[in-house]
Amino acid sequence: MTPVLSVRDLRVRFGDREAVGGVSFDLEPGRALGVVGESGSGKSSIALALARLHVGADVTGSILVDGTDVLAASDAELRRLRGGRIAMVFQDPLSSLDPYLRVGDQIAEVYRVHTGASRRAAAAKAVEVLDRVGIPDAPRRARAHPHEFSGGMIQRALIAMALALEPRVLVADEPTTALDVTVQARLLALLDELRADTGMALLLVSHDFGVIAETADDVLVMRDGVAVEHGPVDGVLRAPSADYTRELLQAVPRLDAPRLRVTAPEPGEPADATPGREPLLRVTDLRRDFVSGPPLRRRAVPAVDGVSLEIAPGEALGVVGESGSGKTTLARLVVRLLAPSSGRIEFAGRDVTRLSARDLRPSRRDLQMVFQDPLASLNPRRTVGDSIADPLRVLGEPDAERTARDLMDRVGLDPGRYDAYPHEFSGGQRQRVGIARALAPGPRLLVCDEPVTSLDVSTQAQILALLAELRAERGLALLFVSHDLAVVRSVCDRVAVMRAGRVVELGDVDTVYDHPEDAYTRELLAAVPRLAALDPVP
Amino acid sequence: MIWFLTRRVLATVAVLLAMSAIVYGLFYLMPGDPAVLACGKRCGPEQLVVTRHKLGLDQAVYLQYWHFLEGLVIGRDYSSGPDVNHCAAPCLGYSFQSDQPVTSLLLDRLPVSASLTLGALLLALVLGVGAGLLSALRRGTVVERLLTGVTLLGFSTPVFLIGLILLLVFCAWLKVLPFPSYVPVTQNPVEWARNLVLPWCALALIEAALFARVARAGILETLAEDHIRTFRAYGLSERQVVRRHALRGALAPVATITAVELATIIVSAMLTESMFGLPGIGKLAVEATTSVDLPVIVGVTLLAGTAVVLANAVADLLHAAIDPRVKLA
Numbered sequence: 001m002t003p004v005l006s007v008r009d010l011r012v013r014f015g016d017r018e019a020v021g022g023v024s025f026d027l028e029p030g031r032a033l034g035v036v037g038e039s040g041s042g043k044s045s046i047a048l049a050l051a052r053l054h055v056g057a058d059v060t061g062s063i064l065v066d067g068t069d070v071l072a073a074s075d076a077e078l079r080r081l082r083g084g085r086i087a088m089v090f091q092d093p094l095s096s097l098d099p100y101l102r103v104g105d106q107i108a109e110v111y112r113v114h115t116g117a118s119r120r121a122a123a124a125k126a127v128e129v130l131d132r133v134g135i136p137d138a139p140r141r142a143r144a145h146p147h148e149f150s151g152g153m154i155q156r157a158l159i160a161m162a163l164a165l166e167p168r169v170l171v172a173d174e175p176t177t178a179l180d181v182t183v184q185a186r187l188l189a190l191l192d193e194l195r196a197d198t199g200m201a202l203l204l205v206s207h208d209f210g211v212i213a214e215t216a217d218d219v220l221v222m223r224d225g226v227a228v229e230h231g232p233v234d235g236v237l238r239a240p241s242a243d244y245t246r247e248l249l250q251a252v253p254r255l256d257a258p259r260l261r262v263t264a265p266e267p268g269e270p271a272d273a274t275p276g277r278e279p280l281l282r283v284t285d286l287r288r289d290f291v292s293g294p295p296l297r298r299r300a301v302p303a304v305d306g307v308s309l310e311i312a313p314g315e316a317l318g319v320v321g322e323s324g325s326g327k328t329t330l331a332r333l334v335v336r337l338l339a340p341s342s343g344r345i346e347f348a349g350r351d352v353t354r355l356s357a358r359d360l361r362p363s364r365r366d367l368q369m370v371f372q373d374p375l376a377s378l379n380p381r382r383t384v385g386d387s388i389a390d391p392l393r394v395l396g397e398p399d400a401e402r403t404a405r406d407l408m409d410r411v412g413l414d415p416g417r418y419d420a421y422p423h424e425f426s427g428g429q430r431q432r433v434g435i436a437r438a439l440a441p442g443p444r445l446l447v448c449d450e451p452v453t454s455l456d457v458s459t460q461a462q463i464l465a466l467l468a469e470l471r472a473e474r475g476l477a478l479l480f481v482s483h484d485l486a487v488v489r490s491v492c493d494r495v496a497v498m499r500a501g502r503v504v505e506l507g508d509v510d511t512v513y514d515h516p517e518d519a520y521t522r523e524l525l526a527a528v529p530r531l532a533a534l535d536p537v538p
Numbered sequence: 539m540i541w542f543l544t545r546r547v548l549a550t551v552a553v554l555l556a557m558s559a560i561v562y563g564l565f566y567l568m569p570g571d572p573a574v575l576a577c578g579k580r581c582g583p584e585q586l587v588v589t590r591h592k593l594g595l596d597q598a599v600y601l602q603y604w605h606f607l608e609g610l611v612i613g614r615d616y617s618s619g620p621d622v623n624h625c626a627a628p629c630l631g632y633s634f635q636s637d638q639p640v641t642s643l644l645l646d647r648l649p650v651s652a653s654l655t656l657g658a659l660l661l662a663l664v665l666g667v668g669a670g671l672l673s674a675l676r677r678g679t680v681v682e683r684l685l686t687g688v689t690l691l692g693f694s695t696p697v698f699l700i701g702l703i704l705l706l707v708f709c710a711w712l713k714v715l716p717f718p719s720y721v722p723v724t725q726n727p728v729e730w731a732r733n734l735v736l737p738w739c740a741l742a743l744i745e746a747a748l749f750a751r752v753a754r755a756g757i758l759e760t761l762a763e764d765h766i767r768t769f770r771a772y773g774l775s776e777r778q779v780v781r782r783h784a785l786r787g788a789l790a791p792v793a794t795i796t797a798v799e800l801a802t803i804i805v806s807a808m809l810t811e812s813m814f815g816l817p818g819i820g821k822l823a824v825e826a827t828t829s830v831d832l833p834v835i836v837g838v839t840l841l842a843g844t845a846v847v848l849a850n851a852v853a854d855l856l857h858a859a860i861d862p863r864v865k866l867a
Contacts, residue, residue, distance in 0.1 A: 051771050053767065053770060053771055075775075078773075079773040079774070079775060080773060081773070082770070082771055082772060082773035083771065083772035083773040084773060087771070087772065088768070088771040088772075090764065090767070090768065090771075092764060095763060095764035095765055096764050096765055096767075096768045097765050097768065098765045098768075098769070098782075098783050099765070099861070099862070099863055100783075100786045100787065100860065100861060100862065101782075101783075109774075109782065110769070110772045110773070110774070113772075113773060113774055113778065114773060145862040145863070147862070147863045158768070161772060162772075165772075
């Protein structure tokens with residue numbers, strides 16, 4: 001079959017830096033090509049180049065879409081090509097539609113530009129395609145603004161916008177990265193279905209090997225702007241030829257992967273929870289309401305709705321759930337960044353629920369937090385060394401700077417970079433700084449809120465290994481919040497599954513993952529994309 | 539919406555009360571006895587006592603303020619000799635100098651000031667947003683550099699200098715425009731505009747420079763947003779992208795800043811009126827200040843304050859109309 005998209009020796013240069021250094025591939029109608037790689041590998045640069053969307057970049061090589069040379073096309077040809085023959089879905093759903101206009105109008109506008117249809121016909125078309133991509137009550141939802149849509153619905157709307165124009169190729173750049181697993185699963189299923197129905201080809205860019213494995217026929221593995229491997233998905237998964245592909249596959253957290261077990265518990269502080277011991281943290285019927293709505297009709301909406309759990313010294317408890325399930329609120333309540341509406345928090349046998357900031361201070365030493373976004377949670381105007389030393393200075397530690405240097409060494413940072421600023425570090429290194437800062441006061445419980453979510457898989461694996469080592473070495477207990485079920489399984493002893501502010505299932509990780517009792521837990525587990533070729537057939 | 543309006547009205551009342559109290563307070567800290575000024579040069583001690591009583595200046599300050607509030611809400615009576623004048627609510631009292639009710643003084647001059655301020659604001663918006671748009675879309679060209687230069691010049695030149703230059707060039711040398719005097723719009727709209735065009739320009743140029751900068755930044759910021767990329771990726775031309783998607787984003791901050799700037803414009807308008815000899819509220823205010831005419835000063839302050847508070851509420855409504863994510867609260 002003649003390819004609908006044919007790329008030869010594509011190079012994208014930004015000034016002196018080459019983002020893509022000579023990539024070639026073909027895509028046939030109805031097929032799906034996955035482009036996978038870590039951040040900075042050039043995968044998104046390829047996606048943008050296909051519709052000549054780069055600004056200020058030097059793009060060379062040849063890109064043929066349905067026979068038209070994209071790089072040589074005139075402006076008018078290019079406009080017909082964009083959307084008409086090659087359409088795009090982008091990563092961040094919250095910003096990819098115009099916030100000021102109605103969703104249906106935006107689809108209708110694009111349709112009118114390409115077909116010259118009447119306003120009425122275009123509006124009808126918008127409703128039709130929204131219905132086709134599974135937006136419930138499409139005639140009414142077409143009149144909504146983007147902020148009234150969820151992330152998954154906006155991605156559907158963008159796919160609908162493409163669908164209206166019947167393009168030959170759909171380019172989706174990390175379309176599900178910002179979405180929950182269950183939403184992701186439904187969106188990927190929709191893409192499969194449309195591909196089968198319309199014969200359009202799909203180029204799917206993702207950092208997630210699982211997503212690629214479930215959706216694509218072929219895969220292109222990118223590293224530093226070049227394709228290190230290219231072939232059918234099953235073959236690449238089963239027998240990767242490049243070392244890098246092997247490393248990447250190994251770093252992918254898997255639901256059935258071996259646990260990062262705590263190997264050397266400190267004497268007298270057994271890492272495993274022993275029944276009957278006094279728990280380090282006990283949370284009883286914890287509730288936190290947020291007030292919303294117009295005045296006089298304000299309602300209290302519970303974010304955390306009666307949660308009870310315990311963590312033994314040295315134990316790691318995972319909290320999983322989708323966005324809005326209340327897991328981050330729970331983490332913030334435990335470290336008292338938020339005050340609970342009701343319920344009880346006991347830490348090391350002491351009721352800390354209503355303590356004032358001053359009375360809480362002795363407990364703060366034992367209770368530290370690692371945040372999700374390492375860059376946002378470090379002061380950009382303070383050196384990383386000072387950021388680590390600050391909690392020690394607050395506690396009146398005499399030799400804060402030396403201790404901070406030791407901690408940097410411990411978490412795998414060069415202590416010589418004490419005076420460097422956060423922006424000079426990579427994402428993974430910044431999270432190491434965050435961990436060092438949390439470790440500084442010598443805590444007994446570390447509350448981690450999505451600590452590896454913004455990191456590449458290989459970096460993610462390193463940070464998780466570091467946390468496991470620190471647990472073994474210091475008898476640290478963890479409250480580990482994550483949306484990623486595989487990560488939680490590799491790190492934690494027990495897991496709590498949260499939904500709508502409640503814990504729907506709580507138990508030993510192996511029991512919960514292998515024999516889930518709650519229907520929602522089962523749905524979550526089923527939605528996780530798997531490296532099917534590698535998983536044993538159940 | 540109802541809650542928004544209620545809150546705005548309550549806030550307005552509170553602001554105006556505070557403003558009037560402050561003006562009253564400041565007045566009593568100022569040197570000069572208004573009774574002496576009102577009574578005139580050849581005024582004996584007895585006459586001074588009578589005048590003081592007539593103006594109510596022999597009462598305690600808080601009583602004077604209380605009577606003022608009474609007049610505002612229910613009206614008040616003034617006795618001068620045998621006859622009693624009733625001043626209906628909202629009564630701002632009588633001018634110490636001219637013996638006329640402050641309300642009618644203000645109302646007489648309101649059309650002049652409103653013509654000047656609103657006209658200048660409109661001109662400034664058209665010029666400013668136009669220039670901002672042009673310099674954003676012609677980024678990196680001579681046009682942009684020229685506009686940046688002009689706006690910087692406009693921004694840093696005081697209104698009286700611009701006004702003087704305009705008068706000199708158009709009225710004295712070229713003689714294409716009359717030296718401004720006010721002609722009511724109801725009487726002759728063409729003459730009204732011809733007379734006001736120079737004051738409008740003098741007042742608008744400074745504000746236009748500010749609007750140009752805000753509009754330019756707004757357009758550039760919006761053009762860098764992700765949703766613009768979406769519409770480029772779906773084959774819209776650059777013109778369609780700007781007209782349909784970038785403009786709105788750029789106008790929201792302009793709407794907000796317009797309300798804030800109205801206060802500045804009102805103050806600049808006072809200068810402009812005095813300079814061009816227009817019989818507006820600004821000129822009245824300047825005269826009232828030099829003759830320590832408290833009721834007039836308070837009246838002008840309250841009127842200007844009301845205008846600013848109203849403008850802010852309008853800006854909020856506009857902002858909500860432009861941006862569907864904004865909820866009025």
